[in-house]
Amino acid sequence: MTTAQDTPTGSLAVVGLGPGAADLMAPRARTALSAAEVVVGYRTYLDLVRDCLNPASEVLSSSMMQEIDRCRTALERAGQGRRVALVCGGDPGIYAMAGLVFELARSLDTTVPIDVIPGIAALNACAAVLGAPLMHDFAAISLSDLMTPWELIERRLEAVAPADFVVVIYNPKSKKRTDQIVRTREIMLAHRSPDTPVGIVSGAAREHETVRLTTLEKMLDEAIGMQTTVIIGNSQTFVWRDRMVTPRGYGRKYGL
Structure with a gap:
């Protein structure tokens, strides 16, 4: 007869891989990947961590736009008593899978233990290669x-633009979606100088990394796509030796 003690206890680790560079992945993420019996993820992300996986692990990959299926599969396997790792790029809790996992777990009323393992987010990686643009209050x-809905996104842009936040723009443009970044620039220009520094980063910390510094006025002259992160400075942001810097306020307080 099977008792409660004999029933295997599964678990789900939602693992942030960081920006993609192997040396920027957290040790806790590596440990979770190597301990997992089942690893679930978008195939591009799985390719980044093949050397971290246990050769005996079951690897379940899928393509883009299948986030719900990946999260449901991960929860189901964990519910069957398996140690499961669900991989995410960047940080799982920032525009990634952690929230969806908890939404599905609630709808399924599961008791599977869920552990979210943070990773370096795109905004952290992009800020680092640009210099220090996020030293003061910012919005993503x-x-x-x-x-x-775009109407809500536009309302949020209208709210942060006059408040002088540094603004980090994720998913700025795609082949089918080209007008949003144009409208974003218009909203920002209504409240900020055309000379406001703007950093544009693609593939941060990867082999194909590109970093460009420009201005709010000229930002649309640069190549911008879905893999790009755009950081728009505030009224105090400056560029020094090809680095983008937003002062925290030390100079004003201590006379630097």
Whole structure:
């Protein structure tokens, strides 16, 4: 007869891989990947961590736009008593899978233990290669309207622009979605100088990394796509020796 003690206890680790560079992945993420009996993820992310996986692990990959299926599969396997790792790029809790996992777990009323393992987010990686643009208050806004109506996104842009936040733009443009970044620039220009520094980063910390510094006025002259993160400075942001810096206020307080 099987008792409660004999029933295997599964678990789900939602693992952030960071920006993609192997040396920027957290040790706790590596440990979770190597301990997992089942690893679930988008195939591009799985390719980044093949050397971290136990050769005996079951690897379940899928393509883009299948996030719900990946999360459901991960929860189901964990519910069957398996140690499961669900991989995410960047940080799982920032425009990634952690929230969806908890939403599905609630709908399924599962008791599977869920552990979220943080990773370096795109905004951290991009800020680091640019210099120090996020030293003061900032807002992150995704321009993707797949999950959020554009009217709400635009309202958020209208709210942060006059408040002088540094603004981090995720998912700024795609082949089918080209007008949102244009409108974003218009909203910002209504409240900020055309000379406001703007950093544009693609593939941060990867082999194909590109970093460009420009201005709010000229930002649309640069190549911008879905893999790009755009950081728009505030009224105090400056560029020094090809680095983008937003002062925290030390100079004003201590006379630097």
